[in-house]
Amino acid sequence: MYVSRTSVWSRTSKTLVVALGLTVLGCPGDDDGEEGPPVDVTLSGKVTYDFVPASYSPATRSGTLGFGQTTVKPVRDVTIQVLGKNNTVLGKATTDSSGRYELKYTAGEGANVTLAALAKTTTPSIQVEDNTSNNAIWAVSTSLKVKAGAVSQDLHAGHGWTGSGYNANMRAAAPFAILDSMYTASQAFLAVRPVPFPPLKVNWSPKNAPERGQPASGQIGTSHFSPSENEIYVLGMAGVDTDEFDSHVIVHEWGHFFEANLSRSDNPGGSHSSGDLLDPRIAFGEGYGNALSAILLPTSVYVDTLWNRGSLVAFGFDMESAPVPTDDTNPGVFSEFSVMRFLYDLHDGTTVTESTYDQVTLNLGVLYDVLVGPQKTTAGVTTIGSFIHGLKAQPGVNASAVDTLAAHYRIGSIRSTWGDGDSDLVSMYTQLSGLPFSTSGTLQSGAAHNRRSQNRYYVFTGTGGLVKVTASSVDDVGILALQNGTKVGDKDDTVTGEESFSFPSQAGKTYVVVLTGYRLSDDDAPESYNFNLSITST
Incomplete structure (x- = not known):
């Protein structure tokens, strides 16, 4: 018997899968065997997971999770351990950018040990926990018999989809998909600035449902960042709403964590949708979260999948361009859709169709400098006005080009943190x-x-x-x-x-x-x- 502090799946038949528990139990016939004298082992391999792309077409207004287009991705920068009796850590390592690892340990020849890859990165520190099982860290594992010398062992976390639904005990890829999206976002910023990321805890469970109540029972309301806990919760209930493969949703919530810990958010929260005339604090906060997901991920199309009457469907929007008819029916400083497309255009390249209004292509580092600088310290409240005012003060930023781009989204020529230059904002x-x-x-x-x-x-x-x-x-x-x-x-x-x-x-x-x-x-x-x-x- 192996008792673990992590929720563990096994990819072999030699371990009973306990998807939500804290204990990994040996199956009948899997005894400890006789333990011989201590031997040195060099263990190496690769850790991977199934990534399922979420798709949405603004033209047809339809989408889904593409299980048929699943790709195998490396599990990067995570902790991998060999555990012996009584959960003793015999050896540990960190996977590289290709998911590869190598570690050394010493144990009695012939003994059973567990190889486990934890859903926990090292730089920065992000870990995915099971909020419905005493906050255990998710992991994928297998059982090994100790053998001297060089030994190779891969680990793979599968998505668990059977063609019509999930095998509840085999949804091993979910926490690693969440982790990888947030790791990708973090690394994008670390590539341009020495960002002092604080540790982040993310809560995912197959029990996490879109109902309000007790998070420890999975009643999380929706995928969200909790300012009071400084943690993120992600939906996971099959047949209702699962967000683990909705990368834009994941990075959006990670963006709120970034904002709360490194920048500043005066966002009052609450429901929001296209066409709403929002308080400018939430218009900025949600528009920023949307834009950041498109900036940091390969596609500008935001996708959120869910089940509707038993069918797996999706909704979304394109941050590169609005549809016809437009989804931004009340453009300006009070629209999250105006804010998100403006912020996305600040960073993306200029296309031929955008050349009349978009002559701005800013490095992610410049946007970071605004977020952690003037946006964080503004005397007003955090709006697109305070962001633009801080942006114009950055070295090398063409204020006139920023104004031209803003005007395309019905945002005025901002000249103060209070919104002077935009009559709607300053009148607040x-x-x-x-x-x-x-x-x-x-x-x-x-x-x-x-x-x-x-x-x-x-x-x-x-x-x-x-x-x-x-x-x-x-x-x-x-x-x-x-x-x-x-x-x-x-x-x-x-x-x-x-x-x-x-x-x-x-x-x-x-x-x-x-x-x-x-x-x-x-x-x-x-x-x-x-x-x-x-x-x-x-």
Whole structure:
């Protein structure tokens, strides 16, 4: 018996597969045998996994997972171990860019050992865990008998598809596909900048379903980055929604991890779709995530697969060009589709059809510099306006060409972090000349809290005294105060009535108060409702 801290699949018949457990059990007839004297072993081989391409055609609006086009890819930069009795690590190594490894160990000749490749990279540190099995690290393994000298042993993680569904015990490729997409994204940045990536934990399980509840039971809602945990969750329930081979989805969520840890995100979250007039914080955050997936992966077509009435289908969109009729019906700073195509065009090459408006081809390093520099430190909130303002300040960037490209997506000629140059964006902000300040205004129901119509921004300079923010309405409003993206106070406790909080301000520092409406009318028909806001200082 081998007891492992990792969830382990075997590619041989000599080990009972326990896809979700922590224990690998020997099958009948697989005894330990007699252990002879210690011998030295040099073990080498290759670790691979099945990659299934996800496809989507914007022209036909259809797609699927192409199991018939499966390719075998190397498992790169992962930890591989030989485990002896009581899970003792006898030897370990790291696979190279081709998935190859070599390690040395000493053990009793004839003894049984386990060779396991963990779904965990070394540089940067990314590991895929099973959130429904005590956060065990996924792995693929096989059992070996110790033999002196040079021994070759490959490991392969198969996709487990039988032609009509998954063999639940053989979905070994899933965590390695997730890992490889995120590793690809990380290496693209590391190729242009010395990025200080923090460790990342990713949660995948065949039980992960699109329902909200307990993540430990697989109720994760959707594939997402969790800011509170600083971890990523990925859907995996066969017959419902599986995302492990949806590379753009995986890199999109990885992009949120990057943003939260190395850049900055003021994204309020919530649902979003093409045509929505979003709050500019979520329009940037989701558009950035989409664009990053296309920049870092070989294709500009974003694909998300799922099951619909028993059939495996897909939806998606092309970041290179909009379809006819367009999927970007409300272009500009409040559209994630405008943002994503603008950001993608900043990096991609110029085509003949784009030559009239796209004369920008920026290295990934320049985009990185903006994200970790001015976008991270902006005094405003993170929008496409703050990004463009920071971009124009980078050495060698042609501001006029950036403006021409932005104009194609109905984004103004940005000249400040507040959006000056774009009348729609700058009107979101009310610049206060001093405190105290009070105002009243109107919000619109029938829209989610992350829509443009439900948010207002108020900007002021700290006095060094205690600042009090109060909002009231007959309907549900919330208030939030930020200083360079850091929350210094918030309140959203009541459905009606007054919300209030206080915080000590720093003299000379810039603060942004965000007032958000949460009212949804019964029939979702837009209805106006009023609010009052006051900001005072003592």
